[in-house]
Amino acid sequence: MAEILDRSQRREILESRRPQRPIRYEPELGGVYTEDEIEAAVKAMRDSMDWREGGFGFIGAEEIQSFERAFADYVGTEFAVSINGAGSGLDMAMMCLDLEPGDEVICPAVNFIASAYSIVSQGGKLVACDIDPKTLNLDPEDVERLITPRTRAIFPVHFVGLSAPMDDLQDIAERYPHPKHGPLKVIGDAARACGATYRGTAVGKKGWMTVFSLHTRKHMSTLGEGGMITTDDPELNARLCDIRQFGSTTDSWGTNYKMTKVQAAVGNVQLRRLDETNAMRVQRARERTALLQGVDELTLPYEPPDCGHVFYVYPMLVPRHWAGEKRNRLMELLQQEYLVESWMASAELYKTRGFYRRLVGGQALPNSDEISERIVCTLIHALLPAEENEYIAAAIADAVERVAAEA
Ligand SMILES: Cc1ncc(COP(=O)(O)O)c(C=O)c1O
Numbered sequence: 001m002a003e004i005l006d007r008s009q010r011r012e013i014l015e016s017r018r019p020q021r022p023i024r025y026e027p028e029l030g031g032v033y034t035e036d037e038i039e040a041a042v043k044a045m046r047d048s049m050d051w052r053e054g055g056f057g058f059i060g061a062e063e064i065q066s067f068e069r070a071f072a073d074y075v076g077t078e079f080a081v082s083i084n085g086a087g088s089g090l091d092m093a094m095m096c097l098d099l100e101p102g103d104e105v106i107c108p109a110v111n112f113i114a115s116a117y118s119i120v121s122q123g124g125k126l127v128a129c130d131i132d133p134k135t136l137n138l139d140p141e142d143v144e145r146l147i148t149p150r151t152r153a154i155f156p157v158h159f160v161g162l163s164a165p166m167d168d169l170q171d172i173a174e175r176y177p178h179p180k181h182g183p184l185k186v187i188g189d190a191a192r193a194c195g196a197t198y199r200g201t202a203v204g205k206k207g208w209m210t211v212f213s214l215h216t217r218k219h220m221s222t223l224g225e226g227g228m229i230t231t232d233d234p235e236l237n238a239r240l241c242d243i244r245q246f247g248s249t250t251d252s253w254g255t256n257y258k259m260t261k262v263q264a265a266v267g268n269v270q271l272r273r274l275d276e277t278n279a280m281r282v283q284r285a286r287e288r289t290a291l292l293q294g295v296d297e298l299t300l301p302y303e304p305p306d307c308g309h310v311f312y313v314y315p316m317l318v319p320r321h322w323a324g325e326k327r328n329r330l331m332e333l334l335q336q337e338y339l340v341e342s343w344m345a346s347a348e349l350y351k352t353r354g355f356y357r358r359l360v361g362g363q364a365l366p367n368s369d370e371i372s373e374r375i376v377c378t379l380i381h382a383l384l385p386a387e388e389n390e391y392i393a394a395a396i397a398d399a400v401e402r403v404a405a406e407a
Contacts, residue, residue: 004293005394013394014338017387022335025313025343025379031221032277032382037269041223044265059245061261067268068228074271075204077230079237082259082267083244086191086213086227090118092243092257093187093209093229096236097152099124106146107155108138109350109360109368115155115189116356124152128350128360133367134302135159136315136347136375140168147176153185158193158203160345160377161219161310162303166198166206187211191227194219195278197308204230209240214263219278219310220270222263277382278310284389285311285380291393297322297400313345313377316396322403323373330403331376338395340378347372 005013044063047053058064064082072080083089094105105119109128119126130142138156154173156164166186173184188203190196191213196203204210212218214226229240239252247254259267289300299317303309318327334340350360351372378392 005291005390005397010394010397013390014398017391019339019388019391022339022341023379023388023392025341025377026217027379027381028216031216031224031270032273033266034269034273037266040265040269041262044262048261058261059241059258061264063261063264063268064259067264067271070268070271071228072230074274075202075210075230077205078232078234079230081229081231081237081240081244082264083227083229083257084259085215085225085257086189086211087114087118088244088257089211089213089227089229090114090189091121092240093155093211094118094122094124095243095253096209096239097122097124097185099152102150103152104148104150105153105155106138106143106151108157108159109363109365110136110159110347110372111157111189111350112191112346113349113353113356114191115157116350116359119155120359125150126359127151128363128365128368130365130367131159131371132165133371135162135165135304136371137162137164138169139367140165140172143169144172144176147172147184149179151176151184152178152181153187153208155187155189157189157191158196160312160315161193161196162301163193163196163198163203163307164188170206191215191218192312193310195274195308196310199306208233209236214267214270219281219312220267220274222259222267222270226259226263226267280382281311281380282309284384284386285309285314287386287389288314288380288393291390292316292397295397295400297404298396311380313343314380315345315375315377317371317374318376318400320370320374323370326403326406327374327376329406330399333399333402334376334378334395338399340392340395340399343377344372344375345377347375 068080099122104125104127106127132139136159186207188207188210209231212228214222216224242252243254244257331342350356
């Protein structure tokens with residue numbers, strides 16, 4: 001197990017292990033594939049060569065059916081619907097709400113932009129919610145404060161691999177039913193949390209539905225793009241299946257959000273390996289935490305005892321008085337002097353992207369405002385070597401010491 005680095009060890013690591021090229025915060029082509037995925041993909045292609053039987057895209061394909069069954073079993077839900085990406089899945093989730101003009105959806109401000117787009121594209125009103133500064137997930141107390149008779153749904157993101165507080169949100173959803181539609185719907189965005197757990201259940205089990213991304217940067221991938229939606233609700237499942245396939249079974253609207261069978265064949269193998277690859281991520285995250293123990297300026301990632309964090313990235317906070325300028329200086333130093341790229345995990349988007357800023361403007365978000373200026377995330381990957389992880393930790397510790405020494 002990694003141990004806290006003293007100054008001379010740090011120097012030695014920084015000098016001897018300097019990388020040849022920058023260490024990305026999020027690898028562009030991060031799929032962890034083995035010969036098994038390659039064989040599965042080739043087999044699915046070969047099976048498609050019989051022109052009377054073949055075809056890559058049909059949802060009746062055995063590979064797609066078995067991937068959906070396996071994913072539902074993994075999460076513990078009745079249904080799983082494969083799709084072509086989480087962005088589509090979030091849009092589908094909002095379509096299934098049948099929003100009327102002025103209907104409100106509560107969503108954390110500290111989030112990727114896709115949720116905001118999905119709400120607005122269906123004519124809903126985004127009500128931005130504050131976050132808990134410890135978990136960086138949406139804060140149930142603020143959710144409760146924001147509920148009005150127009151609220152239709154609570155739309156948490158499971159922030160960089162840590163589950164949102166689903167029981168608290170479900171409780172609120174039931175205590176404040178919508179006058180016409182009944183209990184509010186809780187819809188999870190688990191794009192960055194595939195394989196995470198919450199109180200003994202897999203993320204994706206709780207809530208009305210949960211959307212996963214299987215994009216190349218995520219915990220498991222279906223050849224670059226892909227997604228999955230889980231639910232226990234049979235009517236919702238039927239509607240989702242319709243939306244992804246031109247409204248094929250009922251009279252409802254639909255288009256093409258399908259995954260291919262080659263992707264599903266690969267997804268089946270990736271899913272079998274998910275716990276193993278996530279365990280590799282968690283190991284590196286915990287080693288980094290051990291290595292950074294002595295760096296008092298940093299608040300290291302919080303792992304609640306009832307949640308299994310799957311570390312999409314490694315999130316840290318700088319001290320309050322470093323918010324903004326000194327945090328930015330730390331990120332700049334890491335990149336320029338140590339070739340370690342870092343990232344705010346989209347926490348700043350609601351302030352920097354004009355479209356998002358206009359939707360959120362004027363709402364009181366004190367914790368989000370602070371955290372978006374204090375957060376720094378660095379790479380975690382299942383294949384990150386221990387030596388490179390030590391280099392990243394040494395670089396962080398060294399850069400923090402330099403920033404602290406600057407006037
Ligand atoms: C939190 C979150 N939601 C949704 C998405 C969209 O996922 P996809 O790329 O599968 O469409 C992403 C992608 O990075 C994400 O991080």
